[in-house]
Amino acid sequence: MGNKSSLILRPEDIQHIQEETGFTPNQIERLFSRFTSLDRGDCGTLSKDDFLRIPELAINPLCDRIVHAFFIDSNDDRVNFRQFMNVLARFRPPKPNKIKLNSREDKLKFAFKMYDLDNDDLISREELLNILQMMVGENIDQEHLISIVERTIVEADRSGTGKITFDDFCNALSRTDVERKLSIIFLS
Numbered sequence: 001m002g003n004k005s006s007l008i009l010r011p012e013d014i015q016h017i018q019e020e021t022g023f024t025p026n027q028i029e030r031l032f033s034r035f036t037s038l039d040r041g042d043c044g045t046l047s048k049d050d051f052l053r054i055p056e057l058a059i060n061p062l063c064d065r066i067v068h069a070f071f072i073d074s075n076d077d078r079v080n081f082r083q084f085m086n087v088l089a090r091f092r093p094p095k096p097n098k099i100k101l102n103s104r105e106d107k108l109k110f111a112f113k114m115y116d117l118d119n120d121d122l123i124s125r126e127e128l129l130n131i132l133q134m135m136v137g138e139n140i141d142q143e144h145l146i147s148i149v150e151r152t153i154v155e156a157d158r159s160g161t162g163k164i165t166f167d168d169f170c171n172a173l174s175r176t177d178v179e180r181k182l183s184i185i186f187l188s
């Protein structure tokens, strides 16, 4: 465990984060130690490069997109521990205790943002194709992927925009177990 960080986690910080995210104090301390070990510059924030050194993310085909999502609410391309924990909370497997960041709606919003690269609140054909390519790699040829994209858009597009709005997205996923699918176990 690296002790080089000059930053410390105060009991009141732990309490705030616990209320916001539902993580236990023990989990928060472990994630803090993880956070500080990723924080190479010892500056209390992480850059995108720092994130790419998380092994659980590096092996995920959606790695780039997940990292992108961590930075959506950041305006200087760095995330602090609080922001880091708020995003992690969305990846937690759902628990009966109702933590807002872990709700179905919040997970859907977060998933939507992972697709919506240009942040215009619509998922275009290109954005959908982009995600599919990351997920399937070279296993399916381009033409087949494009036809999947076309079909998905036609089926989901109730708004008639030719793109997928957040409402379309929720409708299309209404029978999917989003809560479990959008869960990544960061703690063993």
Ligand SMILES: [Ca+2]
Binding pocket: 115, 116, 117, 118, 119, 120, 121, 122, 123, 124, 127
């Ligand atoms: Ca978009």
